[in-house]
Amino acid sequence: MLNIDDTIAAVSTATVPAGTAGRSIIxxxxxxxxxxxxxxxxxSESIQRNHITSCVVHVDTDLDIDGWLYAFFQPHSYTGQDLAELHLDACGAVIETILEKLYQSVRPASPGEFTQRAFLNGKMDLTQAEAVAEIVSAANTTQLAAAERLLHGRFSDTIALLRSRIIDLLGHLEAGLDFSEEDIVFISTADALKEVDSIRQQLADLLDGSIRCERIIDMDSVGLAGVPNAGKSRLLNALLGHSRSIVSGIEATTRDVLTGLLQLEQTDCVLFDCAGLLDESRQNTRINQLSHEASLAALNTAAIVLFCIDAGKQDCKAERQMRQQITAETVLFVMTQIDTVxxxxxxRQQAHLQSLFNAEFLPTSAATEEGLEPLKKRIQAELLRLRSADAEYESRHMINQRHEQKLAEAIKLLDEAGKEIKAESTEIAAMLLRQGYERLGGLETEDISETILDDIFSRFCIGK
Structure with a gap:
């Protein structure tokens, strides 16, 4: 493990793009x-505790820049140690030069080292530390809200309460062992069994009723569906703002699933294009059949499907057949290539398509970019609706894989403890309860090996 008494430095903001200037925090x-x-x-004035002061940073012999210095004295800082932040408006090259000067006297921070120090200095428990990483990596407002709930300690408070109940029960059982020769009953077998079952059930409810962080960290996917040459590839490239898919007048040019990051105002999603869907008469080769099946599998797991139809299409028999095979919850109908009509x-054509499919159609043109912004806004609105409609995100605890493992281990130990209490093997039951208590302690601060800590904090960004 790194020496937490070293003085460290790092940029804690996003990299400033080359050729531009922006706000950076060192x-x-x-x-x-x-x-x-x-x-x-x-x-401009003496540095004071928890104070902001203007400053001049001496970058080089011929270059000074203005900035702001935020000073936090121990223990009233994020890490629990003396901490300072330089807030600077400068290009990336200037920031790098300042860092090089600082690195003559301090060590570059490792990924997550600032938060690791906060954990080791008791400023937050491990679950809250993990929440910091989730906040940094959040791709939408739902993920951010979930990570903030984890950071604020709701999960930790619940675990602390259950651990307290285990300790109380353990105290009664061990007192009974200490005074076994006396005619004193600290807790009856029935009451002890009832308490174990109650704690175990609450842990099981917590495990079953929680949502894995990984489930909401993964970005939603939005798939483009349609028959070959429906204009999907052109639309994908236009929405992404760059060429990701080959555009050709030859049918079935797209064979693989092609993906790109679609960045919207309030959320991001993975936009993907796959091979055009085929009717049964055209699934005449094994390759075509496999391509069709792969496309359907990808589309039916998407959060949203954009069902694309060429704006000039009159006979939509194939498209109507394809629509029946798409089982995704949310389907938006898109008219493509409206510049050709x-x-x-x-x-009249829009009304014709809306009548055939009994659905609203969003007109778009990849060539002129007409309709792209309304389509993006509609995609965003549907993604946010899907998130907000799922009330579980508002009330349930958020857990990650490590939490899930610890909870499962504790439940198993309490199951075994209940059996031993029933068999009146109090000493073994007490040992199992203590192990369960320690497993739950691993969710917060206790019994965490250096290897586990290094693994957790290595997933952070540098500067966090």
Whole structure:
């Protein structure tokens, strides 16, 4: 494990794109923070506890830049140690030069090292530390809200209460062992068994009723469906803003599932295009059949399907057959290539398609970009609706794989403890209860090996 008494530094904000300037935050933590800063920074006033002051950073002999210095003295800081942040508006090259100067006196921070110090110094428990990583990696507002609930300690508070009940029960059982020769009953077998069953059931409810963080961290997928040459590839490229899929007038050009990150105002999603769906008469080769099956499998697991139909299409028999095979919960119907339809015919053609499918159609053109922004807004609205409609995200605990494993182990130990209490093997029951208590302690701060800590914090970004 790294030495937490070293003074460390890192940029804690996103990298400024080349050729641009932006706000960057350099975070410095450790016992020598303010001595190190004196070599590089001149402040307008003396540095005070939990104070913001304007400053000048001496980048080079011929370059000074203005900034703001945020000072936090131990123990009233994020890490529990002396900590400072330099807030600077500068290009990436200038930030790198400042870091190089600082690294002459301090060590570069490792991924997650600031949060690791916060954990080791008792500023947060391990579950809350993991929540910081979830906040940083959140791809939408739902993920962010879930991670914030984890950070605020709801899960930890529940675990602490159950551990307290285990300790109380353990105290009664061990007192009975200590005074076994006396005519004193600290807790009856029936009451002890009832309490074990109650704690075990609450743990089981917590495990069964919680949502895995991984379930909501994965971005929603939005798939483009349609028959070959429905304009899906052009639409994919237009929505992404770059060429991700080959566009060709030859049918069935797309064979594999092609994906890209679609960034919307309030959320991100994975947009994907796959081979065009085929009617039965065209699944005449094994390759075509496998391609069709793979496309359906991908589409039917998507959060949203964009069902694409060429705006000029009249006979939609194949499309109507394909629509029956798509079982995704949310399907948006999209008219593609509307630039190929004369304006005076558009309203009639849109009404024709809406009548055939009994659904609203969103008109788009990849060539002119007409209708793309309304389509993006509709996709975003549907994604947010799907999230908000799932009330479980508002009330249930969020857990990750480590939490799930610890809960399962504790439940098993309490099951065994209940059996031993029933058999009046109090000493063995007490041992099992203590092990269950320790397993749950591993969710917070106790009994955590250095290897596990290193693994958890290695998943963080540098600067967090």
């Amino acid at each position: 975070r410095i933590c450790g016992p020598d923070v303010f001595d190190v800063l004196k070599k590089t920074v001149t402040t 004369p304006p005076e015919q558009m309203a």
